[in-house]
Amino acid sequence: MTALGSFEVGLLGLLAFIFGLDYIWVTPLGIWRPVVAGTLTGLILGDPITGLVVGALLEFVFAGLFTIGGGTVPEAATGTIASVVVAITTGLKPEAAVPLAIPIAVLTMNLEIVVRSFDAVFTHWADREIERGNFGAIPLINIVGAVPWGLSRAIPIWGFVGALAINPQGVKAFIDSLQVIHVGPLTIRFWDAMGVAGAVLPALGAAIMMKMMLSRRNIAFYILGFALAAYLKLSLLAIALIAGSIIFALYLFTHREVLEGTESSSTVTPPTGKATARDFLRWFGVSWFIQSSWNYERMMGTGFAHGMLEVEKKLRKDPEEIKSWLRLHNEFYNTEPHLHNAIYGMVISLEEQGADQDTIRGIKTALMGPFAGLGDSIMWFTILPIAFLLGASLGVQRNILGPIIALLIWIPVSWAVKYYTLVYGYRYGLSMAEVLKGEVLKVFREAITGFAMAIMGGITATYVRATTPIVLAAYGGQAIKLQPVLDQLMPSLLPLLFTLFTYWLIKYKGYSYGKAVVVLFLVAFILAILGILG
Structure with missing residues (x-):
């Protein structure tokens, strides 16, 4: 058991x-x-391995939970901190600590809703400074807009961990008191049941990803990933290599005409603009703050004005003209923040060429929706989950390389996407938009979603853990265990059924993610108490 002091409480917040x-x-x-x-x-807290295992298990639970547009979902980081703190300070096994992440994650989600409304204050502040001609205040206003987002994470953790630190022995005694509960003739092993339910919860992450991406075109890849894990017991990395090779070859040969046709296309316009490498690096750096003061009213508007400030000051010498353009950029704007850079680069290039405000407004309005759909599916529902799920697959084996490998995949790929969409958006302008909305990107999107489904199949068979301890009394008095019978019928059958059940709740019953995780947890928990799962 690890004691919590004020220093640890402050540091965790x-x-x-x-x-x-x-x-x-x-x-x-x-x-x-x-x-x-x-x-x-x-x-x-001095126990990185327990933290790694709990975090890896929760990575599978939160795999498909990402905010889109103005939506909110349970927040993964605060839930993870809370679960790790409980596991380490009380000695609770990682699987049993996993469900404890959900209440804190939901609490943080509700605080985030408050922040999304409150941050409109910063947008209106930017409006006032623009009208005063105090343009230099915009970067500070936008960046400070991120502070409430950070506090929405810190406050629940300070409250939860602080309360735990006040009476750790009492918390430990309470947890111990729940080890065995007698309800009439029923003996409930509470934390064992919590562990069983926690091992089933990764079905939520797989089901959410399936809801976003599963289709008739890629269901075969989900089956492929499941079969490779269930029957051949391959690791997630091996499944990624095999499925990736098959999908690459399949799409290369079946869509050769589209790919070769694009390479020989003459519709791409010559590069425009004279930006230097230093310019691109400066714009790239500022582009990370596009969401800093995100709010329900204008979403990324103030972030866009922040990004365009130096460009407008360079292009316009009349303060009134700068004011007019910054008003335009502080209007409503929202898209996927990596592919935003393609629009950002186009806008800079077109303004340098003398485009008027109606043209710029039309470009932003026309492209932010399509780029949002494309960027969300590629960045947040494919590249990010695949990177961190591969890391988590090592993490559950107590391999400290898990988080390192995840970051070594995510950071270079996401930075490259964000940088090069800026560069090519600037250099090729609207022809870049045609490429991003054209057939090549459609083929790429289909291929990468198929790859993601193969990974989800592997996760279903490997990391959704559900078995039954039921013993059947066969003819002649010989006892036969049910689980080997199910394994002969289909390995990982119960994990598949739980995943499909969760998918059905979300896709066809219309359950919210929060409601679905509660139902999934309760079903698994009750089945464990009844001795059906173990």
Whole structure:
């Protein structure tokens, strides 16, 4: 059992605050993801391996939970910190600590809703400074807009961990008192049942990803990933290599005409603009703050004005003209924050060429929706979950390389996407938009969603853990265990059934993610109490 002092409480709250900044600043580091957040929490408490295992398990639970547009979902980082703290301070096994993440994650989600409304204050503040001609205040206003996001993570952690630190012995005694509960003739092993339910919860992450991506075109890849894991017992990395090779070859040969046709196309216009490498690096750096003061009213508007400030000051010498253009950029704007850079680069290039405000407004309005759909599916529902799930697959085996490998995949790929969409958006303007909306990207999107479904199939068979201890009394008095019979019928059958059940709740019953996770947990928990799962 690890004691919590005021220093640890303060440090964990600060860590949660930093996770909030990493999240709203477009995840440049990825440290708010559970497999990394859990490990860092464990390091602070002197037990990184327990933190790693809890975080890895929660990575599978939160795999498909991402905010789109104005939506909110249970927040992964604070839930992870809370679960790791409980596991380490009380000695609770990681699987049993996993369900404890959900209440804190939901609490943080509700605080985030408050922040999304409150941050309109910063947008209106920017309006006033623009009208006063105090343009230099815009960067500070936008960046400070991230502080409430960080506090929405830190406050629940300070409250929860602080309360735990006040009476750790009492918390430990309470947990011990729940080990065995007698309800009439029924003996309930509470934490064993919690562990069973926690091992089933990764079905939520797989089901959410399936809801976003599963289709008739890629269901075969889900089956492929499931079969490779269930029958051949391959690791997630091996499944990624095999499925990736098959999908690459399949799409290369079946869509050769589209790919070769694009390579020989003459519709791409010559590069425009004279930006230097230093210009691109400066714009790239500012672009990470596009969501800093995100709010329900204008979403990324103030972030866009921040990004365009130096460009407008360079292009316009009349303060009234600068004021007019910054008003335009502080209007409503929202898209996926990595592919935003393609629009950002186009706008800079077109303004340098003398485009008027109606043209710029039309470009932003026309492209932010299509780029949002494309970027969300590629970045947040494919690349990020695949990177961190591969890391989590090592983390559950207590391999400290898990979070490191996840970051080594996510950081270079996400930074490259964000940088090069800016460069090519600037250089090729609207022809870049045609490429991003054209057939090649459609083929790429289909291929990468198929790859993601193969990974989800592997996760279903490997990391959704459900078995039954039921013993059947066969003819002649010989007892036969039910689980080997199910394994002969289909290995990992129960994990598949739980995943499909959760998918049915979300896709066809219309359950919210929060409601679905409660139902999934209760079903698994009750079945464990009744001795059906074990």
